Amino acid sequence: xxxxxxxxxxxxxxxxxxxxxxxxxxxxxxxxxxxxxxxxxxxxxxxxxxxxxxxxxxxxxxxxxxxxxxxxxxxxxxxxxxxxxxxxxxxxxxxxxxxxxxxxxxxxxxxxxxxxxxxxxxxxxxxxxxxxxxxxxxxxxxxxxxxxxxxxxxxxxxxxxxxxxxxxxxxxxxxxxxxxxxxxxxxxxxxxxxxxxxxxxxxxxxxxxxxxxxxxxxxxxxxxxxxxxxxxxxxxxxxxxxxxxxxxxxxxxxxxxxxxxxxxxxxxxxxxxxxxxxxxxxxxxxxxxxxxxxxxxxxxxxxxxxxxxxxxxxxxxxxxxxxxxxxxxxxxxxxxxxxxxxxxxxxxxxxxxxxxxxxxxxxxxxxxxxxxxxxxxxxxxxxxxxxxxxxxxxxxxxxxxxxxxxxxxxxxxxxxxxxxxxxxxxxxxxxxxxxxxxxxxxxxxxxxxxxxxxxxxxxxxxxxxxxxxxxxxxxxxxxx
Amino acid sequence: xxxxxxxxxxxxxxxxxxxxxxxxxxxxxxxxxxxxxxxxxxxxxxxxxxxxxxxxxxxxxxxxxxxxxxxxxxxxxxxxxxxxxxxxxxxxxxxxxxxxxxxxxxxxxxxxxxxxxxxxxxxxxxxxxxxxxxxxxxxxxxxxxxxxxxxxxxxxxxxxxxxxxxxxxxxxxxxxxxxxxxxxxxxxxxxxxxxxxxxxxxxxxxxxxxxxxxxxxxxxxxxxxxxxxxxxxxxxxxxxxxxxxxxxxxxxxxxxxxxxxxxxxxxxxxxxxxxxxxxxxxxxxxxxxxxxxxxxxxxxxxxxxxxxxxxxxxxxxxxxxxxxxxxxxxxxxxxxxxxxxxxxxxxxxxxxxxxxxxxxxxxxxxxxxxxxxxxxxxxxxxxxxxxxxxxxxxxxxxxxxxxxxxxxxxxxxxxxxxxxxxxxxxxxxxxxxxxxxxxxxxxx
Numbered sequence: 001x002x003x004x005x006x007x008x009x010x011x012x013x014x015x016x017x018x019x020x021x022x023x024x025x026x027x028x029x030x031x032x033x034x035x036x037x038x039x040x041x042x043x044x045x046x047x048x049x050x051x052x053x054x055x056x057x058x059x060x061x062x063x064x065x066x067x068x069x070x071x072x073x074x075x076x077x078x079x080x081x082x083x084x085x086x087x088x089x090x091x092x093x094x095x096x097x098x099x100x101x102x103x104x105x106x107x108x109x110x111x112x113x114x115x116x117x118x119x120x121x122x123x124x125x126x127x128x129x130x131x132x133x134x135x136x137x138x139x140x141x142x143x144x145x146x147x148x149x150x151x152x153x154x155x156x157x158x159x160x161x162x163x164x165x166x167x168x169x170x171x172x173x174x175x176x177x178x179x180x181x182x183x184x185x186x187x188x189x190x191x192x193x194x195x196x197x198x199x200x201x202x203x204x205x206x207x208x209x210x211x212x213x214x215x216x217x218x219x220x221x222x223x224x225x226x227x228x229x230x231x232x233x234x235x236x237x238x239x240x241x242x243x244x245x246x247x248x249x250x251x252x253x254x255x256x257x258x259x260x261x262x263x264x265x266x267x268x269x270x271x272x273x274x275x276x277x278x279x280x281x282x283x284x285x286x287x288x289x290x291x292x293x294x295x296x297x298x299x300x301x302x303x304x305x306x307x308x309x310x311x312x313x314x315x316x317x318x319x320x321x322x323x324x325x326x327x328x329x330x331x332x333x334x335x336x337x338x339x340x341x342x343x344x345x346x347x348x349x350x351x352x353x354x355x356x357x358x359x360x361x362x363x364x365x366x367x368x369x370x371x372x373x374x375x376x377x378x379x380x381x382x383x384x385x386x387x388x389x390x391x392x393x394x395x396x397x398x399x400x401x402x403x404x405x406x407x408x409x410x411x412x413x414x415x416x417x418x419x420x421x422x423x424x425x426x427x428x429x430x431x432x433x434x435x436x437x438x439x440x441x442x443x444x445x446x447x448x449x450x451x452x453x454x455x456x457x458x459x460x461x462x463x464x465x466x467x468x469x470x471x472x473x474x475x476x477x478x479x480x
Numbered sequence: 481x482x483x484x485x486x487x488x489x490x491x492x493x494x495x496x497x498x499x500x501x502x503x504x505x506x507x508x509x510x511x512x513x514x515x516x517x518x519x520x521x522x523x524x525x526x527x528x529x530x531x532x533x534x535x536x537x538x539x540x541x542x543x544x545x546x547x548x549x550x551x552x553x554x555x556x557x558x559x560x561x562x563x564x565x566x567x568x569x570x571x572x573x574x575x576x577x578x579x580x581x582x583x584x585x586x587x588x589x590x591x592x593x594x595x596x597x598x599x600x601x602x603x604x605x606x607x608x609x610x611x612x613x614x615x616x617x618x619x620x621x622x623x624x625x626x627x628x629x630x631x632x633x634x635x636x637x638x639x640x641x642x643x644x645x646x647x648x649x650x651x652x653x654x655x656x657x658x659x660x661x662x663x664x665x666x667x668x669x670x671x672x673x674x675x676x677x678x679x680x681x682x683x684x685x686x687x688x689x690x691x692x693x694x695x696x697x698x699x700x701x702x703x704x705x706x707x708x709x710x711x712x713x714x715x716x717x718x719x720x721x722x723x724x725x726x727x728x729x730x731x732x733x734x735x736x737x738x739x740x741x742x743x744x745x746x747x748x749x750x751x752x753x754x755x756x757x758x759x760x761x762x763x764x765x766x767x768x769x770x771x772x773x774x775x776x777x778x779x780x781x782x783x784x785x786x787x788x789x790x791x792x793x794x795x796x797x798x799x800x801x802x803x804x805x806x807x808x809x810x811x812x813x814x815x816x817x818x819x820x821x822x823x824x825x826x827x828x829x830x831x832x833x834x835x836x837x838x839x840x841x842x843x844x845x846x847x848x849x850x851x852x853x854x855x856x857x858x859x860x861x862x863x864x865x866x867x868x869x870x871x872x873x874x875x876x877x878x879x880x881x882x883x884x885x886x887x888x889x890x891x892x893x894x895x896x897x898x899x900x901x902x903x904x905x906x907x908x909x910x911x912x913x914x915x916x917x918x919x920x921x922x923x924x
Contacts, residue, residue, distance in 0.1 A: 056734055059570035065561060066815055067547045083525040087548040105526050138567040161734045168575040195737050195858050202739065243863070244920040245886065246705040276517065278624045280666065356527060394850050395865070399624075399659055399668040400700075402882055404852035404865035426852050426863040426884045428922075429673055476863045476884025476922040480705060 002224055010241040011134075013069050013089060014048035019170055021045055021071075023180060027114040030074065030176045037107030037172045038075040039080070040336075041098070041114075042314060045071040045089075045172040046355040047146065049132060055143040057304035060340045063136070072355040073098045076337060077105035083358050088106075098387060111391030112176075119179035120317050122310040124303050127186045127218040131166035138215070139164050142223045143191060150194045150227035154235045158202075159195040160227065171313075179315035181436035183288030188217045189459060192226045196234035200218060202239070203423075206390075206408070207231025209447050213304045218313070233390065233409050236421050243425035243477025249385035250473040251378055251413065255446035256391055258463035261296055262452070263338065263394040263403040264431035265289065269323060269331075270349070270361040270454075275396050278314065280401035280431060281329065296324040298333055300364035307365040307462030314350040315352035315358055321348070323366075327436075335361040352455040360454060366461030371441025378440050378469045385413040385476050386425065393450065401431040425477040434470055442467035482644065483508060484531075487638040488548050490534050493552075493559040495640055499536040499566075501577045502559075503639040503774070506532045507814040510547045511631030514599075516606040517623045524599075531814040536562040542575040543568075544817050561622065574796035576806060577641050580775025583646045589767070591650040594630055594678040602628050605654065605683050612687025613658045613669075619698070620691045622659040624668065629653055630678070631726040635811070637774060649836060653907075654686050660694035669694025672727055674907035676765060693848070696869065700879035702923035703870060709897070710885055713868065714904045716850055717911025720809055723855050723862070723889050724755065728790070729820045730783060730797030730806075739860035739890060740788060741887035748788045749893040755783040755836075756826040759807070759910065764824040766908030772811030772818030782822075793822045825909040830899030834913045837898050839874035845884065845921060848873055860888040883923040892916050 014021035026043055033041035047069045054062040071094055072085035082104035084097040131139075150160040169185040190208030196203050207229030209221045217467045252260055265281065273279035281289065290296075300309040300318035309318045314336040322330050334342070335350035338361055352360040378388075387410065394405035410422045447464040487504040494502030508530045515523035533546040536559065543565035545558050552923035569575075610626045630652035654671035675681060712720055722907050727740040740748070758770050759777035772788040773795055781789055790806040793801070797820075811818030815862070838846065849866040854864030861888035869876045887895075900913040 009509055053568075056731075059572060060568065061570070061572070063543045063565040063569055063585060064817070065543070065545045065565060067549075068815075069548060080521055081523040082747055083523065083527075085527045085529075087529060087531070100526055104521075136565060140568055142630070161735075175572075197736065202736070202819055204737070204856065204858040236778050243886075245884075245920050247599070247924065260686065273624075276622065276624065278622055278666070278668070356529065358523065358525065392853050395853075397668065397851065399666045400697075400881065402851070402865070402867075404884070406853045406863070408856075423859070423861050424856055424863065428851070428865045428884050430882060474702070474882065474884065474922050474924075476865070476920075478863075478886045478920040480920070 004290050004354065010472065014172055020089065020091065023116050026174045026180065027116055029094050029098045030114045030174060031112050033073055033075045033102040033336055034112045034176055035109050036102050037105040037110065038077040038102050040076040041074065041176040042072060043174045044313060044355050045074050046169065048167060048169040050165065050167050051131065052137050052163065052165045053143060058141055058147065060143065061407060068347050068428065070355040071097065073101045074358060075101040075104060079341065080104045081337065081358060083466055087354050114176045116174055116179055116180040117178055119181040119311060119315045121181050122318060123184060124301060124308050124310055125212040127214040129214045130168065130186065131188050131215045134166050134215040140295040142218055145360060146190060146192050149224035150192060150231040153228050154196065154200055156196040156235055156238060157194050157231050158197045161193050163191045165189050173311065173313065173315050175315045181311045181315050183310050185212065186214055187212055188214055190223060190226050192230040193231040195235045195335045197239050198238045201389060202236050202292065203237035203240060205230045205237060210306055211304050212306055212308050214449060232421040237409065240421040240423045242388060242479040243422040244475050246475065246480065247472050247478045248475050249382050249384065250470045250475065251387045252468045253389045254442065254444050254465060254467045255448035256463065257388065257468065258366065258368065258448065258465035259391050259394045259405050261368055262463055263396040263405060264294065264434055265367050266430055267304045267396050268334060268398055268401060269341060271332045271334040272361055274332050275342050279398045284329050288327050289432045290324055290327040291438050292327040294324055294327050294368065294435055294438050296366065296368050297322050298349065298363055298366045302314035302365050302462065305365055305447060305462045306460050307363065308362055310387050312348050312350040313352045316350055317346045318348045333361050333363065335359055351459050353459055356369050357457050360457065362454065363452065363461055365464065367464040370443045370445045370466050373440050373442050375442045375444055375467045378442055378467055379413060379418055380416040381440065381469065382413040383415060387411040387418050403431055404428045422477065425475055428474045428476060434473055435453055437471045438468055439471045440469040481873055483636050483643065486889055487636045489552065490532055490555045491638055492557040494536045494562065495535055495621060497563050499563060501537040501540050501640045503577060504532060505811065505814055506635040506636045507722035508633065510602050510908065513627060513629040514602055514606060516610065519607055519610060521603055526861045529804060531739060533814040533860065534558050534562055536566055537576050538563055538566050540571040540573065540575045541569045546815050553752060555654040566687060569912045572798045575760065577639050578773055578775055578795050579654045581639055581643045582641050585769045587769045587778050589649040589676050592676045594650050594652060597678055604683065609654055609656050609683035609687045612684040614654060616691040616693055617686055619695060621661045624657040624659065627655045639774060643774045645774060649676060650685065651676055652681060654681060654683055656690040658690050658694055660698055662698045665698060667694050667697035667700065669697065674765065685830045686895050695869065696828060697879050697881065699829045702882045703880055703921060704924050705922045707918050707920050709841050709915060709917055711737040711841060711844065711846045711913060713736060713916045714902050714911055714913045715848055717827060717914060718906060720849055721827060721909065721911060725822050726857055727889065728792055730791045730793035731820060732798040733791050734797045738857050741789050744791065746788060747786045749783055749786040749896055751786040752830060753783060753786050753896050756781050756824050756828055757822040757891055759823040761824040764782035764908060766823045768823055771807040771808030775805045775807040777807035777823060784826045794820055823908065826903060827914065829901045829909045829912045830898050832898050834900045834902045837900050837913060837915050838871055841871040841874060842870050842896065854922045855889065860890045862887055862889050862892065883921050885919045885921055
């Protein structure tokens with residue numbers, strides 16, 4: 001792996017202010033958190049800079065620059081979690097926050113000693129060009145190129161909106177059992193939406209790219225391709241007829257189609273729901289949850305990918321976790337708190353949106369690897385079905401396993417061929433039932449990325465899969 | 481710390497750095513949240529967040545910069561950075577303060593009683609909340625989460641034209657989601673309450689209702705794919721109003737990105753349908769005096785007797801379309817510039833009772849929950865996951881899940897056949913139960 005060739009412009013606040021969050025002072029803060037008898041304490045310090053530019057109506061409409069600096073301190077006593085956070089990062093204020101979090105333990109004040117050593121940290125995602133060092137004019141140019149490519153694609157394109165966003169996040173994490181880690185997460189992304197109009201009909205399309213990387217993203221994938229993708233989708237949907245309604249065989253696209261894995265099973269096997277016994281997948285370890293050609297992994301280890309992590313948000317070592325092997329559920333995804341209560345000693349899926357948030361078990365990059373078939377093989381077997389080529393997103397009800405995803409680009413499959421485009425529709429199903437109906441897996445694995453919300457916390461996640469054939473699923477169009 | 485003074489200093493820093501006009505928006509937030517489960521406290525969270533957003537205008541260009549550092553030096557750095565960024569944006573007529581964004585206003589909705597409640601009182605509320613659900617039926621067997629939260633939210637908005645607008649509100653609330661179990665089947669029921677005054681909190685009601693929702697889903701199954709009338713429960717009707725609000729957003733209308741573009745003055749629903757946006761409703765959760773651009777808010781009908789009467793405009797969309805700003809820029813945390821939205825929004829109640837509406841359905845679906853995104857705002861096409869209760873000859877026969885309902889929002893609006901008198905508010909906005917004559921239901 002190559003060494004990063006540049007570093008971010010401004011050091012995080014704990015480096016620029018003398019001794020603040022030094023190893024010793026962090027240890028003192030954790031000790032203050034534990035002085036009333038808590039079992040465990042951790043600290044999460046964050047210095048994040050977000051730069052976002054929006055182009056609409058052929059103009060750079062918005063530039064936003066947000067700085068987020070603060071520290072969250074958690075104390076766990078038995079089953080109870082105390083959490084406090086502050087943006088006032090003086091040592092006194094941090095000690096006070098630690099004591100506030102520690103108040104959940106009711107003991108007499110005692111003296112504890114915390115000693116810290118560096119935690120294991122991967123170096124998965126080197127950054128070639130830090131986005132905070134790219135000139136604003138270069139970002140403006142990316143927006144312009146995307147916009148113009150979308151408009152040039154077809155005369156029916158009437159409106160184009162483009163959003164550029166980069167996030168440079170520096171973290172300092174420490175746990176009272178002696179781990180300390182400093183990490184950096186740099187994410188750069190571009191999103192385009194285009195509206196095509198024909199008579200009174202309007203359709204929209206979208207395209208996006210992103211990675212755990214810097215401004216080099218745009219030398220790897222051109223901004224033009226993002227604009228063209230958005231425009232092409234909008235134009236295709238202009239001629240789309242109504243989507244079918246009812247039970248049909250469904251082919252899910254590669255890449256972003258893995259929203260299926262994320263919703264149909266991913267959330268349901270996050271440890272918190274299973275500790276509480278509220279998931280449809282509770283008590284299902286070792287049991288069949290999918291057809292025997294289905295294997296699913298969650299991996300934080302894909303270099304430069306959106307959901308990859310060098311270390312999790314509780315200093316846990318990140319890794320690849322096998323979740324489903326040949327249709328059998330082999331593991332849940334753990335954070336430290338739930339692993340502790342469930343008698344597990346490994347985790348690596350602990351994440352939080354920012355320093356204001358208590359960590360939870362979350363997915364990183366959830367993937368299904370290649371099968372033996374070509375995409376054409378899948379299509380050939382379908383007499384009458386639905387091809388879901390793009391989605392806007394999904395949602396799941398953990399308790400009964402019911403999930404949906406919203407298709408933004410769909411096609412009919414007739415007599416072994418992909419034929420007419422049809423308008424978006426929602427697909428709905430039951431997790432284990434639908435995974436059990438995966439009958440063919442193609443050999444064209446692709447990665448994709450998105451954002452995931454849970455209990456009000458939003459984190460970046462990766463996804464990936466080849467094309468899949470589901471023998472039957474409910475398609476929610478309007479045409480019987 | 482005098483936050484109004486800091487906001488003024490931020491504006492001054494921007495003007496000193498060369499801005500033509502500037503605006504500072506400072507928010508001060510304090511909160512407590514408690515989580516319990518199975519009668520045990522699992523989490524206690526306390527925090528305060530204070531931050532400032534600085535908007536600068538220079539040569540009809542603008543930028544928005546935020547931070548949590550509020551020293552004189554921090555404000556200077558922000559001001560300089562904002563002006564640097566503004567130079568990168570495009571000239572736009574609307575990159576300025578509104579002429580009307582002047583004057584002083586103060587809105588205080590503050591519960592002094594809330595500050596007097598100790599932690600144990602709040603923990604007891606959570607225990608009562610969960611207890612009420614379990615008392616209702618032995619099949620209520622598990623809890624996802626029981627939450628209590630409270631806090632204060634203060635905003636200070638000043639600009640270089642002399643606007644000084646202050647708002648301070650307390651809030652508190654409860655939410656519960658419980659599981660009803662029968663054999664292998666689990667169904668969740670959730671309920672929440674968000675209010676401004678501690679005395680209004682009613683744990684027993686919220687707990688019982690969460691249980692009732694979980695219980696009535698037991699035995700749910702899909703129905704056959706068909707076209708049928710769909711009744712939106714007053715729990716879920718607000719989601720439908722949300723689509724309308726997204727579609728009347730002036731920013732989208734100006735770019736022809738919504739299916740309601742060009743429809744003001746036209747009938748988009750039957751004459752018995754009116755949709756109201758109120759900013760000074762008696763006890764309204766979302767009351768306000770001045771919006772996120774410093775414009776005085778006003779009450780309005782968005783749909784009046786079936787006719788679309790107005791879009792929601794900020795200064796930018798108003799100038800684009802030759803209209804006036806409507807005072808609808810909603811702004812919470814300092815971290816964002818604010819977006820167009822409604823205040824206390826509701827579908828005006830009709831005359832029929834809920835029972836009469838259900839009784840009029842020969843064969844159709846009462847929707848109590850929706851899943852997914854559903855709406856294509858450009859075309860109005862709509863398809864979404866739904867669950868609820870099946871109605872046959874006016875009687876509820878069985879719970880339904882794993883179906884989708886689909887149509888276009890245009891057809892759904894025109895198809896609002898009846899509106900009930902059971903208007904119910906959820907933290908500001910609300911809807912009565914209403915019936916749509918026909919949608920496509922996809923199931924088995």
